[in-house]
Amino acid sequence: MEKKTSNFSGQLGFVLAAAGSAVGVGNLWRFPYLAAKDGGGLFLIIYLVLVLTFGFTLLTSDIAIGRKTQKSAIGAYEEMHPKWKFLGVLTFLVPVLIMTYYAVIGGWITKYACVYLTGQASSAAQDDYFTSFITSPVSPVVFGLLFMAVTAFIVYKGVEGGIEKVSKFMMPVLLVLVVIIAIYSLTLKHEDADGNVRTGLQGFLYYITPHFEGLTVERFLQILLDAMSQLFFSLSVSMGIMITYGSYVKPEVDLNKSVSQVEFFDTGVALLAGVMIIPAVFVFSGTDGMGVGPSLMFVSLPKVFDAMGPAGTVVGVLFFISAIFATLTSCISVLESIVANCMEIFHTDRKKTTLVLALIYLAASAVIALGYSVFYFNVTLPNGSSAQLLDIMDYVSNSVMMPLIALLSTILIGWVKSPKYVADEMERGGYKFRRKRMYYVMIRYVAPVMMLVLFLQSTGLLSMIFK
Known part of the structure; x- marks a missing residue:
């Protein structure tokens, strides 16, 4: 078993x-889509407030738990409270599921990068x-396997020599x-x-201007x-990744500053x-081209790049390379979370564990x-x-799983254990926990209610209840 002697250098x-884990493909296709759909600047204001409150609360909890226990999700929750080990198992299962498809999306992006690099824009x-590409029985498999292999190789190289070096x-x-x-746009x-x-510039103003037309309580x-x-997609919370990464953080590191920097970089x-x-x-499609999910990145944007003329090929190359970097760093963190948990469960070393999981x-x-x-x-x-x-x-x-895990973790920290459990780790080394009072209120009172509503809404149960 690999002990937590493997750490980030600082x-x-x-x-x-x-x-790198937080900045993933969701930032590049989901965030712009939601901003365009949900009132532009209105969505941005709400999102920023949530990042500084809910996002901060969930991110702080995961990182502090990881460093305090020096374990990944399953072991961390078991150490916090033996009867809550099931929460660690649930948390572990999230990256297990995500890993089945994240490399596939990375393969799609890699395919498009190759298309633009070879002048076939x-x-x-x-x-x-x-549609022709993803329904092919060969091409998406090849690119998905290539992306998965690169991810596994980096994780195989370890925390400092692989993950940190690449990031x-x-x-x-x-x-x-x-x-x-962004400047060119x-x-x-x-x-x-x-x-x-x-x-x-008109498109930028559309993006940042709050749109209140047709706003109702239900719409808000x-x-x-x-x-x-979007916070779950953006900050990699409630999936065990930040618990694992937190377990690699040295005791002398100021977690308060680290959390703020991750929030700032990701947002x-x-x-x-x-x-x-x-x-x-x-500019080229109006608001009609801002489709949800893959259609924005793989359908709307290629049309935009094509309409730009020769410059569009260059912009397309830069965009899909940046998308590869964003997806790869996130994919690495997902696999690392699985590897770290399996190393603790089966008492195996990193290289053997990574090779077995890579094949799977x-x-x-x-x-x-x-x-x-x-x-x-x-x-x-x-x-x-x-x-x-x-x-x-x-x-x-x-x-389903991430909102449920967030709900259960807020109950565990806020009411079963104590917010002091996390606060003490944030103050380790004599550092000041600047948002301590807000953290206590959020983790005990506000976050559990919002997580319950989000869980009911995302699973479709909320509409069934009020039908």
Whole structure:
């Protein structure tokens, strides 16, 4: 068994690795979509408030628990309270499910990066290109397996020599690429067939201006819940990842500063992703091109890049490379969480554990990648949406398990154990827990209620109750 002698080299290494986990594909396609759908600046204001309150509470809890116990999810919750080991098992199962499909999405992004690098950008802008690709029985499997293999290799190299080393390179490059594309998006200008001129600046103003048209109590609640659910995607909370990463943090590191830096980096990239995507889509497609999920990244954006002319190929290359970096750092953290838990459970070393899990997830990734062709079927989820294999895994892990885990963890920390358990770790080394009072109120009173509402809403139970 590998003991926790493997650590991040210091605060910078931890912050970049944690930010790498937090900054994932959800920041690049889900955040801009939600901002465009949920009132622009209104969504941004609500999201920022939630990041500084709920996000801070959940992120602080995970990281502090990890460092205090020096264990991953299962062992950490068992040490906190033996009867609550089941919560650790539930938390462990989230990355187990996510890992089945995350490399598949990474493979999709890698495919598009290759398309743009080889000068075939115009083909990616065709209406049926994405559908033809994911329904192929070969291509998505190959790219998914390639992405999975790279992820496994980095985790195999260890905490400092693999995860931290890659994060220290990728995260600064990712930030630079996002800033470059965001600035370029603001300079765009296009005249449509009717003579209407749209500019990137208009798209930016659409993005940051609060839209209150048609706002009702029910609508506001939906925006609030959308913003709350984005926190799970954005901050990698309630899935055991930050508990695992927290267990690698040295005692002398100031967790207060680290948490604030992860919040700032993750939220900053999400906001910049909106500046990068929304103005560009607005200029060439208006608000109609801002579809949900994959259709934004793999359908709308290639059309936008194609409309830019020769410059669009360059922008497309930069965008999909930045997307690869964001997805890879997140995929690494998901696999690392599984590896760390398995090492503790089975008392095996890192290399052997990583190799076994790599083989398992290479097979799982192939099956999920074939979910749109060989293993295709269609079911209706409890929330009313239709789903295939990938969608089912995503729904169970993100819409059911993560809100439930967040709810149970707030009850455990706030009422069964004590908020002092986390506060003491935040003050370890003589550091001041600056938002201590807010943390106590959030973890005991506010967060449990909101987590319960989010769980009921995301599973479709809320609409059934008030039907």
